[in-house]
Amino acid sequence: MESFRYIRAQDNQAAIRAAGINEAKFIAGGTNMLDLMKLNIETPKQLVDINKLSLYKIEELQNGGIRIGALVKNSDLAYHPFIVKNYPVLSEALLSGASPQLRNMASVGGNLMQRTRCPYFYSTDFACNKRLPGSGCGAIDGYNRNNAVLGTSDKCIATHPSDMCVAMAALGAIIHIQSPKGIRTIPFSEFHLIPGQTPHIEHAIKPDELITHVELPALSFASKSHYLKVRDRASYEFALASAAVALDIQGGIIKGARIALGGIGTKPWRSPEAEKALIGAPANNETYKKAADAALAEAKPYTDNAFKIELAKRTLVRALTTVGGMS
Amino acid sequence: MEEKDKENSSSSGGTTRRQFLGQVGLAGAGLQLAPLLAKATGILPSNEALAAEPITVSMMVNGSKKTLTLDTRVTLLDALREKLLMPGTKKGCDHGQCGACTVLVDGRRINSCLHLAVMCEGSEVTTIEGLATGDQLHPMQAAFLKHDGFQCGYCTPGQICSAVGLVKEGHAHTDAEIREQMSGNICRCGAYQNILAAIKEVQNA
Numbered sequence: 191m192e193s194f195r196y197i198r199a200q201d202n203q204a205a206i207r208a209a210g211i212n213e214a215k216f217i218a219g220g221t222n223m224l225d226l227m228k229l230n231i232e233t234p235k236q237l238v239d240i241n242k243l244s245l246y247k248i249e250e251l252q253n254g255g256i257r258i259g260a261l262v263k264n265s266d267l268a269y270h271p272f273i274v275k276n277y278p279v280l281s282e283a284l285l286s287g288a289s290p291q292l293r294n295m296a297s298v299g300g301n302l303m304q305r306t307r308c309p310y311f312y313s314t315d316f317a318c319n320k321r322l323p324g325s326g327c328g329a330i331d332g333y334n335r336n337n338a339v340l341g342t343s344d345k346c347i348a349t350h351p352s353d354m355c356v357a358m359a360a361l362g363a364i365i366h367i368q369s370p371k372g373i374r375t376i377p378f379s380e381f382h383l384i385p386g387q388t389p390h391i392e393h394a395i396k397p398d399e400l401i402t403h404v405e406l407p408a409l410s411f412a413s414k415s416h417y418l419k420v421r422d423r424a425s426y427e428f429a430l431a432s433a434a435v436a437l438d439i440q441g442g443i444i445k446g447a448r449i450a451l452g453g454i455g456t457k458p459w460r461s462p463e464a465e466k467a468l469i470g471a472p473a474n475n476e477t478y479k480k481a482a483d484a485a486l487a488e489a490k491p492y493t494d495n496a497f498k499i500e501l502a503k504r505t506l507v508r509a510l511t512t513v514g515g516m517s
Numbered sequence: 518m519e520e521k522d523k524e525n526s527s528s529s530g531g532t533t534r535r536q537f538l539g540q541v542g543l544a545g546a547g548l549q550l551a552p553l554l555a556k557a558t559g560i561l562p563s564n565e566a567l568a569a570e571p572i573t574v575s576m577m578v579n580g581s582k583k584t585l586t587l588d589t590r591v592t593l594l595d596a597l598r599e600k601l602l603m604p605g606t607k608k609g610c611d612h613g614q615c616g617a618c619t620v621l622v623d624g625r626r627i628n629s630c631l632h633l634a635v636m637c638e639g640s641e642v643t644t645i646e647g648l649a650t651g652d653q654l655h656p657m658q659a660a661f662l663k664h665d666g667f668q669c670g671y672c673t674p675g676q677i678c679s680a681v682g683l684v685k686e687g688h689a690h691t692d693a694e695i696r697e698q699m700s701g702n703i704c705r706c707g708a709y710q711n712i713l714a715a716i717k718e719v720q721n722a
Contacts, residue, residue: 193569196589196635217636224592224631225612237589239636269688289701290686291679292613294625295632425700 210398212236218297254408260299279415283357299401308348335494341456346389356452360434366403382457411438418509429453431502433509478510579647596634605645616702619675626682645674660715668706
């Protein structure tokens with residue numbers, strides 16, 4: 191691990207100031223950051239510990255939504271009674287990720303910022319445009335069974351690893367940011383960036399911008415939701431394919447739908463195409479299959495991951511069937 | 518205790534296993550000092566200078582206050598093992614994948630290999646060494662012994678700390694739920710069935 195300066199920030203302003211210099215990075219849970227620092231993939235000259243900031247609250251909002259502090263631990267969010275009852279898709283997504291120990295450490299903000307587990311990114315012996323811009327992509331012509339089929343480019347096919355983010359994409363979360371310039375919000379769909387020609391730029395925020403909260407807007411049918419994750423092991427493994435689904439079904443007709451997919455995209459993959467195929471259609475298997483086809487219509491397979499396209503479709507149909515049966 | 522006995526009996530060459538590892542550790546520290554020396558002799562350009570200074574941190578470890586001045590890179594795991602000389606907590610993968618390093622911080626189970634020691638200011642850390650009360654084993658330790666919840670024993674401190682955390686969290690009740698909630702602790706010997714039995718006994722007591 192490279193040497194770094196450690197600063198324990200006492201408030202948001204101090205954290206932002208310290209993050210603006212010395213190639214600094216924030217550290218909260220540290221589960222991804224320290225892992226990457228040990229491998230010399232992340233080499234901050236300065237680490238700004240934000241764990242003393244007051245960003246641990248989960249607050250219900252007047253408008254029916256909820257505001258989640260960026261430092262709330264993944265486990266605390268997953269088991270929060272309001273989340274379990276009103277946003278089951280989020281609770282299930284969180285509990286399907288990592289291990290209990292890691293969920294006790296990992297923060298909401300850190301989960302938003304976590305980096306791909308593409309083996310070519312993780313091994314400094316290989317080329318990776320994300321890790322070393324311009325060096326090439328080891329995965330495109332390498333072993334790419336776990337890589338993405340949606341949102342890829344000729345520079346990068348790395349999968350976004352988060353489960354939580356897939357649920358938040360479906361729920362249309364809003365990310366609250368504080369920076370030297372003030373406070374701003376970013377819609378979830380604009381927070382993560384597809385690789386394009388600049389795969390090393392992964393988020394729409396700068397190093398001295400601090401995520402303070404994530405807001406989940408009120409969604410009348412968020413309680414009719416589910417997260418299904420398919421993977422090589424029964425537990426403690428990243429998704430091959432996953433689906434976050436929320437449905438509003440009235441009289442057998444789908445009135446509202448929220449769909450996002452994980453394990454197959456270069457970012458948490460909201461699918462307006464699948465939502466369009468669902469809304470106004472009868473809640474049955476035929477509709478679900480059409481939605482799955484629509485979600486994966488643009489998918490591009492690589493040498494070893496063509497199976498993910500069919501797997502993702504079946505995952506989505508199964509998740510839709512589960513939620514369809516709730517009404 | 519067994520480990521201690523083994524070390525004492527293996528010191529025929531004048532160096533115990535732990536002393537040897539300590540010496541290797543010092544040699545490693547020498548390598549880390551090299552850039553500093555290089556800087557002092559003007560070999561490195563100034564923009565590569567190391568600005569990091571050691572940090573002093575105070576934490577409660579198994580009920581006693583410990584104050585350490587550490588390189589910022591030292592993990593809680595390494596601070597426990599190498600600085601506080603409490604080798605009960607084990608280093609397995611050192612990347613948060615195996616759970617051998619599991620300890621309780623402020624009552625919650627975490628991977629000590631992915632936690633910087635300097636982040637523990639004011640924290641209460643409980644390791645495997647802190648679970649027993651005098652000679653009275655913690656119920657989870659006793660249950661692991663009774664049910665033979667280990668073979669080689671290397672993952673056991675992490676398994677036991679994790680199991681104590683699991684019971685406290687209160688989210689796992691069925692066999693399947695307990696297995697799921699222990700998935701962060703790998704046992705290469707495959708003692709899972711007996712670990713499950715030990716946890717169930719403590720939960721049902």
